[in-house]
Each structure stands twice: as structure tokens, then as C-alpha cells.
Amino acid sequence: MQPTFSSSRILLPVRPWFIFFSLIAATLLNFLPTAHWPGMPDWIALVLCFWSVREFRRVGMGWAFLLGLLMDVADGSVLGQHCFAYVLLAYISANLSRRLLWFPLLQQALQIMPLLLATQLVQALMRLAVGADFPGWGYFVGPLIATLLWIPATFILLLPQYRPVEQNPDRPI
Amino acid sequence: MAGIDHAPPPFFKRGPAPLALLTFYIAISLALFIVDLRFRSLNLLRQSIALLVDPVQRAAQTPGSLVDYAANYLQGMQALQQENHELKHAQLNTAPDLQRMLQLETENERLRKLLAVKEREKAGGQVAQILYTARDPFSRKVIVDKGQQSGIVAGQPAIDEAGVVGQVTRVFPFSAEITLITDKDQAVPVQIVRSGQRSVVFGLGNGQLELRYMPANADVQVGDILVTSGLDGVYLPGFPVARVINIERDSAYSFARIFCAPVAGVENFGEIMVLDPRQPLPPAPPESGSRESGASSDKALLRQKKRATKGN
Secondary structure, three states: OOOOOOOOOOOOOOOHHHHHHHHHHHHHHHHOHHHHOOOOOOHHHHHHHHHHHHOOOOOOHHHHHHHHHHHHHHHOOOOOHHHHHHHHHHHHHHHHHHHHOOOOHHHHHHHHHHHHHHHHHHHHHHHHHOOOOOOOHHHHHHHHHHHHOHHHHHHHHHHHHOOOOOOOOOOOO | OOOOOOOOOOOOOOOOOHHHHHHHHHHHHHHHHHHHHHHOOOHHHHHHHHHHHHHHHHHHHHHHHHHHHHHHHOOOHHHHHHHHHHHHHHHHHHHHHHHHHHHHHHHHHHHHHHHOOOOOOOOOEEEEEEEEEOOOOOOOEEEEOOOHHHOOOOOOEEEOOOOEEEEEEEEOOOOEEEEEOOOOOOEEEEEEOOOOOEEEEEEOOOOOEEEEOOEOOOOOOOOOEEEEOOOOOOOOOOOEEEEEEEEEOOOOOOEOEEEEEEOOOOOOOOEEEEEOOOOOOOOOOOHHHHHHOOOHHHHHHHHHHHHHHHHO
């Protein structure tokens, strides 16, 4: 697999433990006190979206559901709120993946933005429907910042899969 | 993948179709959402997940608290001395009241006995440290470090040095969730100190509270202090809750819109006191009797009581 389908560079296979590790790291980032800062992205949504696009056979709706349950309890929100949004995110990004990876990173990010926005919007709509208060427009700034983070996130999360540029001709792999 | 993949695609063992899986997971999520919101019967599930998540969450909060600790440690000696001086001053100011309070309490008790009035309940409780605010942007809740292990039960009120902060709404093994009085539709039965009128104050969700169901000509003034009335059997009477800051009397509506600000440092971090649960109230008189005196505020109180029992 390549970084993008138009690239000629071939990546190493992904290690399952690294996917697991990155999702746990995203959960920890969400738990940090910085989560209260305005415009903080939802790290789980970003990483989950990334792996759903790249490895939809390994990371799918099951993971999304479990992580959503975890976030619901950690947040003190209504159970099922994050589950619903993350499952939807995982499904749509897996469906998008065949098309998305043909684009350069910046255009990928542009296509990811509505997905991340929808993740927040679905949660807001669910809570507003049952009588919660509107949390303010700052709530929707997080996904925009997460969109910008798509490019660095791609580099960081693909880092273990890159091979050295100079290769020994005796050992092609 | 459409490109080059290392694992061969599983031709024969594919599992359920993605759309079927999506329907399945979404159905479960929606069921969870409705059951949790309407019936509140998923506490066991929540508690067991919280047992797993809570230590991690506390660990994730340590960098912040370490910074706080370091800032405190490095605070200048002068600032500490000044604070010490101010505290001593404040203590001296309250000393006359405090010293006489013991005598007043015994006197009050004796007089109440003489009058054969039921004795006042004593306020006891335990101090709890606020760990962090819940991340949910739709509600106003904080997590404290005392839970089932310390005998906390849902429904206990929480106060700080100035007044009522909130109410325990969920209890986990080692922590508890306190819903602040400013949370949307969180209700506290109150009494206006100046006029003695009973009512219920509701959180608005934006840091303010609203005194609802007061007639447009009600005797309320800006600056009035609201204290708990104690009629609900949850809050002990007499704790300050809010101060009236703005009144809108519009003759188009039968109720005045009365906005209040909380007296306690509701948005502050620090220590709070979780009060012990009250002794159960005497049984309510039969339904027919209460209907005659069914003023609007009484109805509101009744509704609030129902909320409190359902909500906790």
C-alpha cells in the first residue's frame, strides 16, 4: 500500500499493535485537561477516521462503538451519544476510502472536514433533541482544527510503515 | 484496498455486510441512548466502565495538577504571609458569632423542646476534592474524589463555604458526579429570605438561575437572597443558593422572569462539602387534602420532588 494511490512509494504492512497503541494514545489525549480548551479537536474521531480510511478491515465499527462507549462514560454524557457518532464516522470513512486515497493530502483533508463536522453535529442534534442547551459555536471549531491536523496525523501515523529511501539492492525488502 | 495490499482479501469469510453492521450498531447506540436518558437503568454498565476509565482519567489529570502544585509551591512567601494575615483577620471577625453559636444552638434546642417543635436536623458531611469537570459541553457537572467507598449516595447536596453548589447525581466506586445548580433545569426548592415566599429555582445552563412560576406582581426585588427551603427532603433548610440580579415583568405573561446568580463559587475548583442525606420526611397527607392548598408553587415543588426521585 502507498501513502496515496498516486504515489510510487510502497509502505510496509501496518502493525496491529500500532493501530491499537494510536487509538489508546488518542483516548489519553482526550482525557487530558486540555480537552476543556476552546477548539480542541476530538482526537479519537481523528485517529479513528484515519484508520477507517486506511485499514477498514482492521478498524471498523466495532472499535468505533467500544471507543464511543468509553468516551460516553468518561465525558459523563448520555450513553450511546459518542457510539452513534463514531460508528457513523467509521462507516462513512470506510466507504470513502477507495476514492479518498487518490487525492493529495490537502484535498483529503477537505473531504474529511464534513465527516468530522458531522460527528459533532450528530451529537449536538441528539442532545438538543432531548432538551439540552446549545453549547455555543465553539463546539464546532474542534473539527475544523482536526481537519488541519489531518496532514500531520497522516505523517505521524504512517511513520512506522515507511521504508528507508536508500535501499540495499541485495535486500530488496 | 484498491491498491497493493499485503494480506489477500478474505474471499470466502467476509462476515456481515457493512450496512447490516451499521444498522446493528446504530440500533444498539440508539437503544442505549434512550434507555440511559429515560429509564436510567444502565448504572451498572456505566459503573463497570467507569472502574476501568477512572484511574486512567485521573492519571491524565496529573500533569495539570502538578503544574498547579508547582505554582503553589513557588508562590512567594510574602503572598502566603498576606493570605495568612487576611485569614486571621477574617477569623477574628467571625469569632464573636462563632463563640456564641454553640450557646445559641443549645438555647434554640431547649426552646424548641419547650415548644414541642421537632428538633432541627444537624448538618454533617464529608469534604471532597473536585477532580475535574466532566468534558460533556451540554451539561454542567464536576467529578469529586469520594464515591461508594466513602458512603456517598445519589441525591446528597454539596455546598462550599458560601452556599449550595449542586447535588450528587451519579455514584461510582471511587468517585461521584455532582450536577451543579446552574445545569439546565436542575431545580432547587428555595425560599426568599426577605419575604419568606417559597419557590423553586432552575438552572438555565448559562451560569445563571431562574426563579420560575412567580406571578408578575410577586414580592421579589433585585438583591434578594434565596435560601433552601428544605421542603424537598433533600436540601437542609437555610443554605444560601442565589441572589436575584434581574427581574423582567412583562404584562403579556402571567409569570415574571426572575434571573439569579449563584452565591456559591459554582464554577470554582477546590474543595466542597458533601452533606449527609437527610432523615426521611414524615409521610405526605392523602391526596385530597393537598389539592385544596395547591398553589402554583406547591405544584412546582411536587414536580421537582418527582424529578429528584426519578433523576436519582
